[in-house]
Amino acid sequence: MAAKVEKIPSGHSKSILPSVATPTPTTTTVTRKPVGQQKRIVSESQSKVQTLFDHVPQSMESSLLFSPTATDANKVHPLFYTLGLKYSHGSIQGSNQRCIALLRILSDYINTFVTLEGRAFRHDFATQLKINLNFLKKCRPFAVSMENAIEYFNSKCHGTSENLEQCEASIKSEWIDALQEYSEGIVKAKEAIVEKSMDKIKNGDTILVYGFSEVISDILIAVGKQGTVKFSLVIIGDRPLAQEKKGKGLEIVESIDENALISLTYTSITGLSNIIQSVTKVFLGAHALLTNGGVLAHVGTSQIALMASAHNIPVLVCCETYKFCDKSPTDSFFHNELGSGFGMIRSLKDKAEGLDLSIEVTEQEAEVIGSLQREGLLLTPVIKYDLTPPELVTAVITDVDILPCTSVPVVLRVQENRHLSSLRKS
Amino acid sequence: MSSTNFRDTDKLASIAKEFEKFKKEYHGQSPVISAIRTLIHFIEKSEGSTVNYLAEELKGTVEVLRTSTGKCKLAVVSASDQFIRFATLNLATIESEDMATCKKRIELEGGKYLRRCENSINRIIKRGVPFIFDGAKVLVHSDSRVVLAVLKAVSENIQFQVFITTSYPGDSQSAEVYRDKLCENSNIECQIIYDSEAASIMETIDLVLVGAEAVVKNGGIINKVGTLSLAICAKEMNKPMYVLAESFKFSLLYPLNQNDIPPEFRLDGAGKVRVDYTPPKYLTLLITDRGLLTPTAVCDELIEMYI
8 A cells, every 4th residue: 555645635634644545525515604694605625614704704706796697697786786896896995985875875776666566665675675785795794884774774664654545656755865864864973073072182192093984084184174283193004915995094194184283104003012102092983882882893993992001092982873783792703794815815926906915925835825725724814893892992982972982882772762752753 | 120241240240249158158068059059049030031041141150150169160060061951951842931931940940950969968978878887997088078978977886997188289287177077976086197108008998988079971080189099009909999979070071081181170270280080990889869870870870861
């Protein structure tokens, strides 16, 4: 018997045994995900290693989603198809922007919706909408802000009384008005936060911001415009080779008023420990706020909050109340999203367009890495969000008030009471 | 005849005089309560014909009261805010009615609020007394009226010791006066210690009791400078720190750090630091007339008050 060292498929014992060559299982299985999450196509050899992130959704490959032979090609309305493309490609970023875009498309969809013959308007609309929204989720998992908006819209749909005489047009206009109000509310909330944050920035402060956040950049621009306050700005960008444009945070440099700035420093997150000593305040944007006061934000936020806390620097999180989420987290992975670049290390020679998560490797190294990946032994997770515990956050600036982190459930409760009482009245 | 400009000097002088009168008359109570009385008095006397005029007058009066108090400035501000809030709460619903009814309504609500404030110290005493056990060693800081009331209300059967800090800067005699007042009770043994001694005796202390000039939104307190040091020391040595504060001290301020305290409150007349901010993580419980609150519950209470 030839003592041949064979490639051992993953999941089996790692000791190199002289054995008869066994065929490596190369069946591709479609792992069924629980309802609400999309299927991810993984090879069996990989599936055993990925248990840590199995429950974390990931957007499907755009090439699979948007090919003409894709299953959804015929069922999805062109409005949502275009929106999905934008989400998938990353041309709409930021939870506010994504939410507002969704609401706008929803309004357009309601306007153009034509009930099929022989079907009830509401029922038909609901089923069609569900198909479209599921497609959007595959393009990119929903942000918490979008989920809350959809929940609001659903409650509006079911809330309007089942008045059979109410014609389709009036229902439609009611829904569109509600959506319009909601999106205006988002913009107003942002303005309210800007107003409340203005007097937290004092003359001579050194403000640290992370990545690009719409709210934070508006605050800084507004303070600059005011003219009375001069401050220094430190912008922390993502890891040096991260591919998301949003993480870089350089957009703000263009819009901020130069006269208001004493100095401007830019470094990536790896340089944080050097710069933190000179910082007086940290302003962070948030994706969502959870019931226990935890802050779900762009990955790296918790690191910044921890570092700032260790140096006794106040950490301020700016978050609109519509992003408050009724979930209770156990860890960072409970509500997260895997970015693209998951499972991919490409050699310099093998760059894909727009997905350039390249690290410098030689040909040989690329070969080794490639083979490890094929066997599912190498994992390169790129998660998008992380959780900052409430102890590290000094204050949360919301459109209602400046609150401690732990008051999130109270605001949720008050909002719910208001919503219930308004439902009761209607 | 009512003056057209409600901010003219005569009116301001009369407000200040009235305030002093009330303070003297009710000198056992907190000056804040006298401030509320002054506000109610001026509502009664007001001859304005519109609700807006009345509201402006109230605000003007509050401004005057703000400037004419020393230690209680913060509490006066927060109490006035709450008073205006409570008094004008339902005003929007009765705007169609005439001025006289509005005034009556404000006076009614204002009176209710005043009685709540007057009663608050009794509620605190009831809740605070069980914390003092036989043989306890209590550390107190800066002559707080509320702490004094609670300690004196403890039953005669319970013997305990009180350590009073000199609470410099301030009236050099205040610690001695405080001690004499406490020693009137036979069951209390008092001792004055230097502020710098506080850390060294902390190991023998059982609990730290302080009052507050204001309770801020996140459950932290603003109190005489030196409170923060005591708090950090107590936390490090695992000694509980209890704050005794009436609910009219619940303020809408939210300082991020010491520098964030508005300088008008933070500094005294000579520009020296007078108060410091103790973050909520150092406080065990707040004993208030609204109940025994953890620092995180303060915001809930505030939201309930203002919604």
